[in-house]
Structure formats: structure tokens, C-alpha cells
Amino acid sequence: MRLVVGVSGGSGIPYALSVLRALHGLGVETHLIVSSGAKRVMSAEGGPQLSDLTALASVTHEDRDLAASVASGSFRTDGMLVVPCSAGTLAKVAHGFADNLLSRAAHVTLKERRRLVLVVREDPLPRPMLENMLKVFDAGATVMTASPGFYHSPGSVEELLHFVTARVLDQFGLDVPGFRRWGEAP
Template sequence: MRIVIGITGATGTVFAIRLLQLLRELNVETHLIMSRWAMATGKYETPLTEPDILSLATHWYAPRDLSAPIASGSFVHDGMMIVPCSMKTLAAVRAGLCDDLISRAADVSLKENRKLLLAVRETPLSDIHLDNMLALRRAGAVIFPPVPAFYTGPKTIEDIVDQSVGRMLDNFGIHTNGFKRWDGFDWKGKKEEQAAAAKREVASASG
């Protein structure tokens, strides 16, 4: 399997790092582009250096290298993820503005009917942001805000990151066991917990 990864300057570099680590563990070939602002933002969010992050990928390219293989539709891959995806990159992809390698590779993914996932990172969202997301969703892209799933009972930032990254991989048919999945309400356990709590209240009141 072969996947293209784009990292932009939006906050959330940790998601991209964990994604690259998991894909390497799974022996998935990765082609990485880090934007100039991704490199700048990463300095504030992770102790890893730019060379450290680039080394996690099978191949990496300069963000302005439009001669790279991934800039062509004839380069076959199984999809692309932009993690995190800034609103600037979102707008560029929506407009077909291929002025750097990330937006060009994303444009190619759409025109070749390949999977494209955008882990959008912004809040609150303006009309323009939402309109861009809707247009890209209609064009076939997966809009994936990395929203925490608190039903998993996360104890650390890593737990939150693993759950989001695991769900991203699900969209590419790569299923891992590195995070807790929803399996329905434990009604029996909930009733037992409520009964125990009621007994404690009675005991406390009578004491």
C-alpha cells in the first residue's frame, strides 16, 4: 500500500507524527510533504526536529517541488491525507490552486478519484470555511475534524491522538487495535452501578 501524507501549518502536528509512526509499523509506503509553516508550528508542538519527522516517511519531498512523482496522476497511490489541514490549504484545494506540492497532490487525488482525507483544524468556523468543506465533500473528499471521543475515557493526550488517527486509518481500510472502539452501552453494568450508589446513599443517610 502507498499513501501520500501532507502536513500543513495548522496546529496538530502530533496527529501527523503518530500517523507516520503507525504506517511505518504497518509497512505502508509513505510519501511525505511538510509545508514551511508545518515546520515552524512543529517546533512548538513536539520535541522532534524536522529531520526526525521526515525520517518517519519512506520518501519525502520539498513543499515547492512540483516535479515530484506525486504531482502526476500517473503516479499510482492508494490515497492522500492532509493532517492537519489548514484553512489556507483547504481553500487552495477547493479552488484547484496548485501552487505547492500539497495542494497539487490533493488536486491529483481528486481528479484521479483516489481517496483524499482532510483533517481540518480550526475553530470557530466561518461561512467560507464551511462552504469550502462542503464543496470538497461533494467532490469526494473526506472531511475529518480530529474531534476527541470522550466515551473512550482518555487519560492522556496520546489516547486522544491514537483514537483520531485510528479512525483516519479506518477510512483507508486500515484497521488497527490501538484504540478503544464503541461497542454499545453496558446497560447491565450501569444498572448495577446505580443500585450500588443507591445503597451507599441509604447507608449514609441511616448512619
């Protein structure tokens, strides 16, 4: 399997790291795109850094490289996910504004009718953002929120991240080891 993983400027880079760790562990080929906004968030939040993400990716693309392989529909992938997906990236995808590689790759994913999952992490949700969520949904994307469940009695932040990671990767038919589903025995 080959997936494009976009990381945009919304707070929540630990979600991206968790997803990349899981994909790496599952042997999935990943093409990572980190936006300039995400790089600023990494610096401000002091959590996972760019080197932590790139160490887990199969290939890393510069966000300004609109000639990268993932910018073309002829480059086959099994889909794309953006985690976290900022309000700005959501708006670009909703309106087909492909001014960087991340938004171009998302555009290509939609035009090729491949699975696109956008994991938003922002509250409260203003009307323009809700409208953009509906636009991308209508275009074929799946919109998810980075909202972990609690029925599995998480004991750490890592377990909360693992929950969201597992639910996101469910969208691609991938099973994350150690994820307990509702109704399953511990």
C-alpha cells in the same frame, strides 16, 4: 499500500506524528510533504520537529518540487491524507489552486478519484471555511475534524491522538492496533 501524507500549517503536528507512526508500524509506504507553514508551526509549538516526521516516512518530498512523483496522476497511490489541514490548504484544494506540491498532490488525488482525507484542526469555523469544506466534499474528499472521542476513557494525550489516528486510517481500511471501537470490551 502507498499513501501520500501532507502536513500543512495548522496547529496539531502531533496528529501528523501519530498518523506517521501508525502507518510506519503497519508497513504502509508513505510519501511525506510538509508545507512551509507546517515548518513554521513546528518551530513555534516546540513539539514534534521535521526530523521526527521524516524519520517515519518512506519518502520525503519538498513542498516546492512540483516535478515530484506525487504531482502526477500516473504515479499510483491508494490516496492521500492531510493532517493537520490548515484553512489555507483547505481553500487551495477547494478551488484547485495547486501552487505547491501539497495542494498539487491533493488536486491529483481528486482528479484520479482516489481517496482524499483532510483533517482540519481549527475552531471556530467561519463561513468561508465551511463553504470550502462543502466544496471539497462535493469534489470527493472526506473532511474530518481532529476531535477525539471519550467513550474509551482516555488517560493521556497520546490516547486522544491514537483515537483520531485510528479514525483517520479507518478511511483507508487500515486497522490501528490497540484502538477500541464503540461497543467493544476493553
